Amino acid sequence: MWVFIVNPAAGNGRGAATFERLQKTLAYQQMQVQYYYTDYEGHAEEIAHSLITNPDVTAVIVVGGDGTIHEVMNGLGHHKLPIGFIPGGSGNDFARGVGIKGCPEEILESLTHSEELSPYWLGTYRIDDKKERYFVNSMGIGFDAATAHKANHSSYKKLFNKLRFGTGSYVLALLQVLTTFKPATLEITLDGEKRMVENCWLISVGNHPYYGGGMKIMPNAAIQPDKFSVLLVHSLPKWKVLALFLTVFAGKHEKIRGVELLEASYLTVTSNIPIHIQIDGQTTTCMKSEIKKGDDSVSVIPSK
Template identity: 45%
Template sequence: MYIFIINPIAGNGKAKRIFSQIKETKQYHKINKKVFVTKYNGHAEEIAKKIVDFPSIKVLIVISGDGTLHEVINGMKEKRHLPIAFIPGGSGNDFARGNQIMKNPLHIFQSIIEDENASPYWIGTFHFNGTKRHFVNSIGIGFDAEVAKCANESVMKKWLNTIGLGRLIYLFALIKTLFRFKLFDVELGLDGKRYHYKKCLMVLAGNHQYIGGGLKILPDATIQEKYFSVLIIHGVSKRKILALFATVLWGGHTKFPGVSILKAEELNIKQIKLNRPIYYQVDGETAIFKACTITKEDKPIQIMGTKYQVKSAND
């Protein structure tokens, strides 16, 4: 059985339109299937919790943005054997970009039906206040989270999605956030070693290269089982930040002073010194930050429709 989970409002209706196209194909009418449509935030996680024990599931097809995929992964719990096929229908679609998933949704669907091979993908895990959650793309504290929050709340997001320019919302949000963001001091633990950074802009851990609708923020990140890449931007004046982010599209920001990229099996974000709340983002969804520990899951999920090559942790 093929299980579909569709977020009809993702990408201002883009995911819904994609599903309508898929329903017109011959392959769709030939397969045994069940369709679930999300109705509110968190609904995809509830659906995933209920369906993972269904008998004879062949593949779980998610048509949505990255936020809905995040919910599905967290709802699956430890059911890592169940193949997932992601057809991107959101604004940023960084998961599809980082996993080299084809752009044409009908081609993706055709490949899912015709090719049952799946590739391993090691998701990240973060622990805070006794709670364990997963992320598929990245978790970031500071500037990127404030940009994501600004983009999610912007009235322009829906309009830009309507005219096919949804990625521009992240550029507008970046510029707006730049003028009001306050730098912070942070204490980090990376694989048992302590680091102190002052005047920090952001700390980000990611499973692949991209955030914010195509920004190549972690250019050396590879999909493998052991390490995730960690970016720290610190000691950079605000007037240089815009110049720095102008080079992120091709990964040129790594040459700026104050940009550190490390590898870690475990990252502890221990303390942030700031006299106001600071936000973190997980797969583009934001909340007020709390101290946390970030690791990679030992057992991978299985992703269909990708073209990436799994790297050795030593590469």
């Protein structure tokens, strides 16, 4: 039995529209299917967790955005249920990261005919000594998280989603946050090596290159079992930060002085004041974060 977890609200209704298209296909109609719609934040995680002990489940197909796949991965954990993803959100960076391309009908057809599974190594994080959780795409601390927070709570996000230009809300929020954001001094430990970073704009940690709806923030990142890519941006004037984000889609920002691209399997970030943090696009604040590469892989159904 194939189980579909559908977030109808993803992408300002794109999740629901995508699933309605899938239901009309011959591929869907020939499958043994059970589907669930999510009704509230955290619901996808609850649904996924409930499937762990069901021996009849062949695979879980997620129809939604990066927030939905984040919840499903946390619900399943390292249980070996294969996971497929059909993007229906505003950013869809997970789809970019694992190479999912094509229209929803093509992706579904490809999923049902895939004979091999691809390993995908999640990251784990703990903030302010709370419960450890998984992240799928990336985490960001500082300026990018403040920008994501602004975009998520903006009045214009729905408009950009309707226009199928989810990155637009991020870019507009970036320009707004840039005028008032103040870099912080952070204590960072990378694989046991401690350093103080003054005038730190942001730290990003990723399992693949993309975030913010297609920004190639960590151009050298690769899906791998033991290392993250880490982007550190510090000691830059505001105009250079703007230049950084103007070049980020092409992945050329690594040449800017004050931009460091590193690798690590374990890191901690500590601030003496609450600082914005984003996890797969969802935002909060914290003073300490602990991030490490997951010990095991989940199984993703490739779609190519």
